[in-house]
Every structure is written in C-alpha cells, then in structure tokens.
Amino acid sequence: MENQTPQKLSVSSSPHAHCGENTAVIMQDVLIALAPAALMAAVYFGWRAVLLILLCTGACVLTEYVCRRVMKRPQTVGDFSAAVTGVLLAFNLPPTLNPIYAVLGSVFAIVVVKQMFGGIGMNFVNPALAARIFLLISFPSHMSRWSIPFFYLSDNADTDIVSTATPLAQAAAGSGRPSYTDLFIGLHGGCLGETCTLALLLGGLYLLLRRIITPEIPLCFLGTVALTALAAGQNPLVHLLSGGVMLGAIFMATDYTTCPVNRAGKIFYGIGCGLITMTIRLFGSLPEGVSYAIVLMNILTPHIEALTQSSPFGSEVRNSGK
Amino acid sequence: MDTMDTANRADTTDTTDSPETAEPKEENTKQTDKKEKKIKKSKKAAAPDAPFLPKKPYKTHGGVRVNHMKNTAESPSETLPTPKRVVISMQQHIGTACEPIVKKGDIVTVGQKIGDSDSPLCAPIHASVSGQVTAIGTMLMPNGTEVKTVEIASDGQQTLCPDIQPPVVTNADELYAAVRESGLVGLGGAGFPVSVKINYSPDKSVDTLVVNGAECEPYLTADYREMVESPEDIIEGTRLLTEMLGLKRAIIGIEGNKPAAIKHLASLISERSLDDTMCVLKLKTAYPQGAEKVLIKACTDRAVPVGKIPADAGCIVLNITSVGFIARYLKTGMPLVTKRITVDGSAIAEPQNVVAPIGAIVSDIADFCGGFDKPPQKVLMGGPMMGTALYSLDYPIIKQNNGLIFMAEAETDALRPTDCIRCGRCVAACPMLLTPVNIQHLVQKRDIDGLNDLCVTSCMECGCCAYSCPAHRPLVQFLRMAKILVKS
Numbered sequence: 001m002e003n004q005t006p007q008k009l010s011v012s013s014s015p016h017a018h019c020g021e022n023t024a025v026i027m028q029d030v031l032i033a034l035a036p037a038a039l040m041a042a043v044y045f046g047w048r049a050v051l052l053i054l055l056c057t058g059a060c061v062l063t064e065y066v067c068r069r070v071m072k073r074p075q076t077v078g079d080f081s082a083a084v085t086g087v088l089l090a091f092n093l094p095p096t097l098n099p100i101y102a103v104l105g106s107v108f109a110i111v112v113v114k115q116m117f118g119g120i121g122m123n124f125v126n127p128a129l130a131a132r133i134f135l136l137i138s139f140p141s142h143m144s145r146w147s148i149p150f151f152y153l154s155d156n157a158d159t160d161i162v163s164t165a166t167p168l169a170q171a172a173a174g175s176g177r178p179s180y181t182d183l184f185i186g187l188h189g190g191c192l193g194e195t196c197t198l199a200l201l202l203g204g205l206y207l208l209l210r211r212i213i214t215p216e217i218p219l220c221f222l223g224t225v226a227l228t229a230l231a232a233g234q235n236p237l238v239h240l241l242s243g244g245v246m247l248g249a250i251f252m253a254t255d256y257t258t259c260p261v262n263r264a265g266k267i268f269y270g271i272g273c274g275l276i277t278m279t280i281r282l283f284g285s286l287p288e289g290v291s292y293a294i295v296l297m298n299i300l301t302p303h304i305e306a307l308t309q310s311s312p313f314g315s316e317v318r319n320s321g322k
Numbered sequence: 323m324d325t326m327d328t329a330n331r332a333d334t335t336d337t338t339d340s341p342e343t344a345e346p347k348e349e350n351t352k353q354t355d356k357k358e359k360k361i362k363k364s365k366k367a368a369a370p371d372a373p374f375l376p377k378k379p380y381k382t383h384g385g386v387r388v389n390h391m392k393n394t395a396e397s398p399s400e401t402l403p404t405p406k407r408v409v410i411s412m413q414q415h416i417g418t419a420c421e422p423i424v425k426k427g428d429i430v431t432v433g434q435k436i437g438d439s440d441s442p443l444c445a446p447i448h449a450s451v452s453g454q455v456t457a458i459g460t461m462l463m464p465n466g467t468e469v470k471t472v473e474i475a476s477d478g479q480q481t482l483c484p485d486i487q488p489p490v491v492t493n494a495d496e497l498y499a500a501v502r503e504s505g506l507v508g509l510g511g512a513g514f515p516v517s518v519k520i521n522y523s524p525d526k527s528v529d530t531l532v533v534n535g536a537e538c539e540p541y542l543t544a545d546y547r548e549m550v551e552s553p554e555d556i557i558e559g560t561r562l563l564t565e566m567l568g569l570k571r572a573i574i575g576i577e578g579n580k581p582a583a584i585k586h587l588a589s590l591i592s593e594r595s596l597d598d599t600m601c602v603l604k605l606k607t608a609y610p611q612g613a614e615k616v617l618i619k620a621c622t623d624r625a626v627p628v629g630k631i632p633a634d635a636g637c638i639v640l641n642i643t644s645v646g647f648i649a650r651y652l653k654t655g656m657p658l659v660t661k662r663i664t665v666d667g668s669a670i671a672e673p674q675n676v677v678a679p680i681g682a683i684v685s686d687i688a689d690f691c692g693g694f695d696k697p698p699q700k701v702l703m704g705g706p707m708m709g710t711a712l713y714s715l716d717y718p719i720i721k722q723n724n725g726l727i728f729m730a731e732a733e734t735d736a737l738r739p740t741d742c743i744r745c746g747r748c749v750a751a752c753p754m755l756l757t758p759v760n761i762q763h764l765v766q767k768r769d770i771d772g773l774n775d776l777c778v779t780s781c782m783e784c785g786c787c788a789y790s791c792p793a794h795r796p797l798v799q800f801l802r803m804a805k806i807l808v809k810s
Contacts, residue, residue: 009713009715010700011712013799015798016727016733017389017789018733018788019386022740023792119741120741121741121743256743261746261759263750305760311777312777313615313625314626314780
C-alpha cells in the first residue's frame with residue numbers, strides 16, 4: 001500500500017454481522033408493553049397503585065445492584081430485567097397492600113429466586129410469581145383485600161378502604177358478576193395490573209409485533225382455559241377476562257428463562273398452564289390458580305424441553321433406517 | 323455458501339468408503355428409494371416419463387433476515403490488470419495440499435500446472451500469470467496452518483501455456499479427468515474439488531443436479547454477475563453435466579432478490595427447449611438459502627441424512643459459477659486461473675466486481691478499486707456471515723474467494739457476551755434444527771455424550787444463531803468447540 005500506513009486488522013470469528021438486538025432492548029420493550037396496564041392501574045387504583053409499582057421496581061433494581069456488588073459478579077442492573085420483575089410483581093399485588101410487604105416481596109424475588117440461582121437466565125421459576133406466592137402464603141389476609149376501582153375518589157378512602165371481591169370469588173360464591181364490558185376494561189376488583197384486559201392485550205400485541213414473544217404460549221394457555229371452562233359448563237369469557245389469566249398468559253408464562261425454547265415445548269407448556277389454572281379454579285379451594293399454574297409449569301420446563309427436543313434436520317432419515 | 327458443509331464433507335468422504343459405515347449407507351439408499359417412489363408418483367401426475375420439476379420451493383427451517391447490501395449487483399466485472407507479483411497458495415481446496423512442481427527460477431506460462439498431488443481429494447493448481455518463479459515460500463493461513471506457496475514475478479506478457487487445448491470428453495470418466503485437470507473447486511466458498519464431488523459412488527442413486535445460484539450472503543454479487551454476464555455457459559454447463567452424469571433433472575436455485583437472472587436463465591432454457599429436464603427455481607430470499615443442505619431441501623424436499631453427503635439424498639450440488647466454468651473449460655481448455663470477486667464494504671472507495679488472477683494480492687485489488695476512503699479495520703474473505711477475517715492486506719486470493727469486504731468498523735468486535743436469557747432465538751434461527759442454547763452449556767461442561775445426542779456435527783457454522791443472539795453469545799465458537807470435542 002503506497003497511500004496507507006500499514007495498520008493492524010481485526011481478526012475474529014464469523015459471523016461478522018449482528019442483528020443489533022440486546023437484552024436491555026428486549027427488557028425495555030417488555031416495559032413499554034406493560035405501560036398501558038400500568039397507566040390503567042394508576043387510573044383505577046390511584047396513587048397507591050403508582051406507589052406500589054415504583055416501590056417494587058426500585059426495590060428490585062436496588063436489590064439486584066447490591067446483590068451483584070456483594071457477589072462480585074458483573075453488574076447486570078443495566079439490562080432492565082430487574083425492573084421488569086419489579087413491575088410484574090407490583091401488577092400481582094392488591095392495590096392497597098402495605099408497602100412494606102411489597103418491598104419484602106421484591107427483595108425475595110431478586111435475592112432468593114433470581115440471584116441465588118445465578119442471576120438472569122438461571123432462575124428456575126418466574127421471580128415475580130414466586131414472590132407473589134411467597135407473600136400470599138405468608139400474609140394471606142393482606143394479600144386478598146381487594147378494593148373497587150376509583151375507591152380513592154370516595155370521601156373516606158384513606159380511613160376506610162372499600163372492600164370488594166374479585167369476579168372469580170364472586171362467581172365461586174354464586175353472587176353476581178360485573179358486565180363483560182366492565183371485565184374487559186378492568187372495572188372490577190383484583191390485583192392492580194391484572195384487571196384491564198384491553199391494556200394487557202395491547203401490550204401483548206406490541207410484544208408479538210416486536211417479535212419479543214411468539215404466539216404459542218398465550219394462545220395455548222388462553223385456549224385451554226376457554227375450552228376447559230366450556231367443557232365444565234362454565235362461561236369461558238368470564239374465565240378469560242377475570243383473574244390473572246391475561247397477565248399470566250401474555251407476560252408471565254412467556255418469561256424467556258422459565259419457558260421452553262422450542263415450539264412444541266411452548267405448546268405443551270401453554271396447555272399445561274391452562275389445565276392447571278382451570279383445575280385450581282374449578283376444584284381447588286382457592287378462587288385463583290394462575291400463579292401456581294405457571295410456577296408449576298416453570299418447574300416442569302426442563303422436562304418438557306427434554307421430551308419435545310426437535311430432532312436435527314436429516315436425523316429422522318437416519319433414525320428411521322435403524 | 324458451500325463452505326457450510328465442507329467441515330463435514332471432508333470427514334464423510336473418508337468414512338463413507340470404510341466398511342463400518344456400509345450398513346447405514348444401505349439403509350440410506352432404501353430411504354432414497356422410498357423418496358424416489360414418491361417422486362415417481364408425482365411424476366405420473368405431471369407428464370409420462372418427464373422428471374418432476376418443482377414450481378415452488380419447498381419449506382426450509384430457520385434462517386435469518388439479513389441486510390442484502392448488494393451494492394455491486396449492477397456493476398459489470400472489471401478485469402484486474404496483470405499484477406507484478408502473484409503468490410499462489412498450494413492449498414486452495416478441501417483435502418490434501420498440493421506440492422509445487424516448479425522450482426525457483428523456472429519460467430512459467432498462464433495455465434501451466436505448478437502444483438499437484440497424488441491424493442484423490444485434491445485439485446491441481448495452475449499459474450495465473452506468465453513469468454518467473456521467484457520463490458517457493460510458505461504462508462500462514464487464517465486458520466493457523468502453514469502452507470507452501472509459489473511466488474511468480476509477472477513478465478506482463480500473459481503468454482499462454484502451449485499445452486492448453488479443449489479436452490475431448492465423451493463419457494463420464496473423461497469428464498472426471500477433465501474436471502480434475504481444470505483445477506476446479508467449489509466456487510461458492512468451500513473449495514471442495516469438483517471432480518471428487520461429481521464422481522460419486524455408483525450405488526448412490528443420484529438423479530438430480532442442483533445448481534446453487536442462491537448467493538444469500540450480504541454484499542456478494544459475483545455469482546449474480548456470472549448469471550448476467552455468461553448465462554449461456556451456465557445453461558450449457560448444466561446440460562452437459564446432466565447428460566454426462568446420466569441425471570434425470572437439473573434445478574437451478576436462485577434467490578428471489580435476483581429477478582433479472584431468474585427471468586433470463588428461464589427464457590434461455592425454453593429457447594434451447596430444455597424445459598422437460600431443467601428448471602429455474604425462485605427461492606425464498608432468506609439467509610442461508612444457499613447452504614447445501616438447505617438448498618437441497620428447498621429444491622427437492624429431501625433431507626440429507628446427518629453426517630452424510632448430498633449424493634446420499636440423490637443430489638449433486640454445484641455452485642453456479644462452477645457450472646459456467648465447466649462449460650467454458652470444455653470449450654477452451656483454460657484451467658481455473660482467474661476468479662470474479664465482489665469488492666465492497668464501507669472502507670473501499672469504489673465497490674465493484676473484479677476478475678483477478680488467482681494469487682493476486684489483496685492490497686493490489688484494493689488499489690485497483692480506488693484504495694480506501696477510511697482505513698479498513700477488518701478485511702473479510704467471503705461474506706459477513708461466514709467469511710474469514712484476514713490478518714494482513716498482503717494476503718493472496720485463492721480460487722474459491724467470492725468476496726473481499728473491507729469494513730471500516732468491526733461492529734461485532736465491540737459486542738461483549740452477556741448471560742444467556744434463553745430467549746430461544748438461536749433455536750428458531752437454526753436451519754439444521756439444533757439447539758445452540760443447550761449446546762453452549764454442554765460444551766462448558768465438556769459433556770461429549772450430550773453433544774453427540776444433539777447432533778452437533780450437522781452444524782455448518784452459518785452463523786444464524788450468533789447473528790440473532792441478543793446476549794451476543796459466541797455461539798458459533800461454542801459449536802466449533804462442540805464439533806472438536808465430539809471428534810476427539
């Protein structure tokens with residue numbers, strides 16, 4: 001080269017191109033998808049909902065930071081996964097829960113469920129759901145005090161929180177239920193992020209369009225719930241629109257780390273989630289079963305993967321010859 | 323793109339002849355027989371005695387969307403002026419390296435054989451310029467091995483070797499011999515000696531020639547230029563090979579992003595009324611459609627059994643430029659001494675297709691293309707998905723080079739791997755239906771039995787997994803390690 005000074009060239013393995021995505025972008029997309037539901041939670045349940053969401057997110061992020069520091073591991077707080085866990089945990093709490101319990105749940109999710117198993121990608125169950133179950137078992141009365149939407153607007157909201165039952169509890173008790181419209185837009189009691197089906201569907205649509213999730217798990221989960229309800233002679237729409245099914249099917253069951261990676265596995269996993277949810281709803285003493293269903297299927301994920309392992313291209317020919 | 327299967331091919335060529343594998347081979351023939359029957363059935367539906375020619379590509383697995391960046395598609399090939407010096411590597415193919423058969427000080431002419439070997443898996447090497455041999459040296463290849471080279475100082479005359487004359491080819495055996503003498507290797511990138519590829523054992527019931535015009539790597543347009551500039555040679559080569567090898571049909575697979583080439587070749591086939599044995603198939607525009615096994619699936623719906631070669635699925639796959647070259651060689655007798663190369667990338671001033679003599683130095687080609695706008699940080703031989711990064715601009719080009727990409731920024735070097743989040747994108751992207759997400763863990767655990775169960779040897783290092791990984795895991799390296807572990 002006459003016109004160039006010789007310089008060192010970079011040598012590395014192929015491929016020399018990348019799609020440009022990274023973990024932080026994916027987690028930010030999940031947060032964007034959660035935003036409509038968070039907004040509706042703020043509208044329906046007021047400052048208490050906002051406080052819980054911020055508190056859980058902050059506690060999760062801070063705990064993640066401290067954990068990585070203490071363990072002297074590379075800092076992963078920048079990948080936004082702790083923030084997603086925080087928002088999802090908040091979504092699974094009753095709006096009027098004492099903030100202390102919310103912080104406790106956040107610390108449990110990050111320390112016990114996530115970091116003790118090795119951090120992002122290594123936890124065997126969904127941290128937010130495990131934390132919700134931990135709170136549910138430890139503080140059952142606090143975790144099942146529901147309030148009606150817009151309770152914060154009534155005069156005596158601070159001193160006397162208006163209690164209500166969730167639609168599923170109402171259905172189990174045989175009393176009346178809210179109209180379909182109310183169920184769809186979230187005008188009923190429940191965890192603060194699970195009530196507005198419309199907002200959750202919008203978020204799910206965004207995740208599908210951005211190719212963050214694939215449709216197998218939500219469709220199989222929701223389809224199984226609907227079919228089982230139909231088979232049991234119950235109203236499938238009520239089962240789909242109430243409780244945590246939408247939140248669970250779109251945001252919790254599709255958590256990368258704890259669901260199968262292959263297509264067949266995702267289908268089995270989705271059906272399993274739906275079946276366990278409906279088993280608990282129909283035959284259990286609890287009104288709701290989504291959390292338990294997803295966590296149980298999380299535990300089964302390695303086995304589902306092993307059983308549904310796709311055979312490499314060309315290996316069927318070889319095997320069938322034997 | 324043929325590069326993908328070479329790693330496997332080199333082994334399988336040895337093993338398929340050994341007695342231990344005789345049994346599975348028979349079973350495979352049974353399998354192909356079954357498929358054969360299926361094809362025959364569909365044949366009857368179409369027309370009596372005419373082979374089945376697909377209209378639409380069959381479904382393939384996985385793959386990724388890449389930016390095509392085919393900037394040089396419409397730039398006609400320019401011929402590099404004869405360089406002052408060429409360095410001709412003695413290893414320009416998969417198999418045994420050639421031994422130089424000239425000495426320092428010898429006068430050589432264009433097309434004169436300067437390297438050969440007795441090994442069956444080898445392609446001879448010819449001088450690309452006329453002049454004097456200045457040295458028999460050695461060169462470090464990018465993979466770390468050393469190889470002998472013949473350096474020739476050109477006299478600028480380009481005197482032709484007097485031995486050059488069109489070979490007389492009347493049967494398949496003469497074709498094998500002629501193709502061997504031509505020094506032809508798979509020009510898609512792998513460099514597997516073509517004479518070995520077409521001389522498959524007669525017990526493999528091969529009926530289909532698949533001509534690989536997919537060219538799915540970003541940037542590369544060398545094969546496209548071949549299709550546009552010498553389509554007659556491609557059709558003639560395809561016809562010759564189909565006839566000589568006694569094949570029933572030939573399918574020319576071209577990615578849908580080259581409509582002009584598809585139209586032109588298809589009209590040439592009708593003009594020469596070869597419609598009933600030959601067709602052009604428009605492939606999905608997706609990387610890696612040009613990978614041998616993926617292409618066979620897209621063109622014939624057959625799966626090459628794991629660890630086997632295309633002939634086990636009744637197919638011969640040849641790169642489209644290789645096919646054109648065979649037609650030209652049979653006409654002129656001029657061995658493989660030049661190669662069309664796509665020169666592109668953000669650092670080069672004038673991206674274009676260059677026809678360069680084998681052994682031309684990379685920096686000479688860069689100078690011919692106007693030098694550099696920006697200093698190159700990474701230089702690739704081949705495309706960005708599977709190409710090899712060169713350590714020096716003083717490196718000579720070899721027969722199977724189809725691209726030189728001068729990158730002003732080595733983007734992927736800045737990516738640091740983070741923890742795997744099990745998103746499953748590598749699984750969805752793998753055209754061989756492997757599970758890189760699990761393979762990486764097994765490699766770290768050195769679990770050889772586990773790796774064997776996951777059929778890691780069928781990985782062709784296409785790079786789809788690493789390309790799509792949001793955690794920037796070095797999955798291709800993990801798979802290379804997996805293959806080494808399984809072999810050891």
